[in-house]
Amino acid sequence: MTSPAEHPSAESPAPVRWGILATGDIAHSFARDLALVDGAVLHAVGSRSLPPARAFAEQYADEKASPVPYGSYAELLADGDVDVVYVATPHGRHTEDVLACFEAGKAVLCEKALTLDAPSARLLVDEARRRGLFFAEAMWMRTNPNIRRLRAMAADGACGTVTHVRADLGFVAPRDKARLWDPALGASALLDVGIYPLTFAYLILGRPVEVRAVATLSDLGVDLAGGATLRFDGGAIASISWTQTGWPDTRASVAGDGGRLELPSPFHHPQSFTYARNWEADEIAEPLIGAGYAHEIIEVGRCLREGLTESPLLPLDETVDILAIMDEIREQVGATTG
Incomplete structure (x- = not known):
């Protein structure tokens, strides 16, 4: 399990290692821009079965990254080398999937809408704050x-x-x-x-x-x-x-x-x-870098390196x-x- 203190620091040249949870259209858009960001690498991808995860990992393997494919979300979250998880599942699953990430001690960038309603979003925000984990909604427009x-x-x-x-x-x-x-x-x-x-x-x-x-x-x-x-x-x-x-x-x-x-x-x-x-x-x-997702990736990396658990560009209370x-x-x- 990766604790917040183990995330790459400002003094370390090591890149922020991303895990992508789910392999739908938005995950592909995110992965394409991730490849453009210095100091960030796609370390792993998880799907509900191994074949789509393997195909996704092969598609985005390059000189910078050789993503590890996992045939379940649980296996992805058990990878201790994942610094932050991008949750790319439909928003009807977000509460369940984000809580699983938190339980594994992972920082999270979750696709919008964060949840189906404000009480569920407040639950996730409170849990992230209780655990001292970085958390943000992937409202990429805010970072454009x-x-x-x-x-x-x-x-x-x-x-x-x-x-x-x-x-x-x-x-x-x-x-x-x-x-x-x-x-x-x-x-x-x-x-x-x-x-x-x-x-x-x-x-x-x-x-x-x-x-x-x-x-x-x-x-x-x-x-x-x-x-x-x-x-x-x-x-x-x-x-x-x-x-x-x-x-x-x-x-x-x-x-x-x-x-x-x-x-x-x-x-x-x-x-x-x-x-x-x-x-x-x-x-x-x-x-603008890539399609624009790169800027939220850069912001999350900045926050992790500076030890921040919330981004001023992606404020959790405003999300709720x-x-x-x-x-x-x-x-x-x-x-x-x-």
């Missing part, structure tokens, strides 16, 4: 350098007083992806994609004081598409929407009495953004708070999850 720059500019008054935020995200969900349609598997367009527009509004304006939401539900009660208007202290309004049944423009903006910041599609992992005021507009682009807002939205629209 363009999102960080835009947020800092908004906070510094680039738009004057912010009066409105807009964000929209969605796609057409494949019918053969059961996790997107089956309430028993945690299906919810809000949890899957709506979390991004909501998080963006939260990053700019904080917690809303009023939420009004509507949604279209499936016959099984799964929210397939929805929207919400959020009101904040000071009078600012956010308009957000999400869907798994169409192709919206997937853009976002922050507007105020002094200008506007615009994120192109897809807004949740932008390569640039525009700062518009009066008749002028400037395009701003911060360097945003889940509580999603709980409120799903209650308003009558959605069923889990």
